[in-house]
Amino acid sequence: MLPFEIQATCPTTGARAGLLHTAHGVVETPVFMPVGTQATVKGVMPRDLAGELDAKIILGNTYHLFLRPGHETIRSLGGLHKFMNWDRAILTDSGGFQVFSLEGLRKVTEEGVLFSSHLNGDRHMFTPESTVDVQMALGSDIMMVLDECLPYPSSLEASRASMHRTINWARAAYQHYERTGKDGQRRLFPIVQGSMFPELRRECADKLMELDAEGYAIGGLSVGEPRELSMEMTELTAPLLPKDKPRYVMGVGMPRELPEYVARGVDMMDCVLPSRNARNGYLFTSRGPVIIKHQRYKEDANPVDEACPCYTCKNFSRAYLRHLFQAAEILYSTLATIHNLRYYLDIMRRIRQAILLGKFPEYLLQVRAEQLPELQTEKESVS
């Protein structure tokens, strides 16, 4: 298997366009990966995910799938791909994010994380080794090492200790992986931590480099810090990671930030924003956000985004979507999620094209120059 093929690099910014080969297809990078935590991208059928949206890779979650339905159940049913009828690539997060999001339901020790299930309180010990085993049972194409995702802000001392723990876990996970699971069909990515401290980020990246992994992630971002900080941390960390390996920034970002991350050498991103915000009534458009529940859309016959070629925009009005939202109809979530994901994925396709054509700097400048209103005005939405 060709590990990671870089097709073009922007000489100005360092942005790359590449091909990430997996046992479940080729992923064109830079890529945005829709989040499908519980073996489903909420609201969207795999048929649309592969067809209309043409996503090449999606996320699953170790913690959630371990608890329900259980990795052994999924293994016995033929693996996660078969289980959810998704024959393209899957990346699984390790449960490291749940260390952050389920703070209060877990205890971190040097050995790993002891979770109290949010479903029934049962206690489960997650170790670097066990999370690799679970992800192998799921049949993940890209596995993530167990890491400790700290909240913001965290003290220097706490961040340093945590960062070292994450390094130790990464080593343990990698050793285990090389002993039991490395077969050229899958990958295991370590995750750079270090909170918002440049020296910790550098040290962490440095140490993880020794693992000579098949790809690296930058984690611990989008945990409450100002947006500029997430960008700064990425900017200083990405160049420390191997040029010939995919770089993955976890849990970002807003649409306009996507090219910014790519400009900093990032190849992969994921975020729940497009899917979650869709369900909560927040639609991303080329002219800024459309909060579909707003009264101003009650009689708006226009599509969500004139410029969007998605199924939702091609066939339905804002007024209809607003109605579905107000009525809490299931179809709303589906149509809204299809739109938002299509919006994100189309942005990534444009970014990739720009890089391949050597026009990424212009693209970036153009995006930066667009002064999108925070919210569309009454006048704009009526016109």
Place this chain on the structure above:
RNA sequence: GGACAGGUGGGUGAGUGGUUAAAGCCAACAGACUGUAAAUCUGUCCCUCCUUGCGAGGUACGAAGGUUCGAAUCCUUCCCUGUCCA
């Protein structure tokens, strides 16, 4: 015609003499959301004013009177609604 039960803010529905401009829920109107405990969560939700404060007035619990220092709460009459009996 008779007997019960009941009429509370957009809806529903608590509240039976004073911390009640009146709980809760819903609707409505806004806000949040970044490796998903999220089809979730938060706020506003009678009117006017300002020095925007757990501020000042004014209206308000079917209607009109009355009792009381004080009434959505007690009394009287009337109007209306529901159920049952003729």
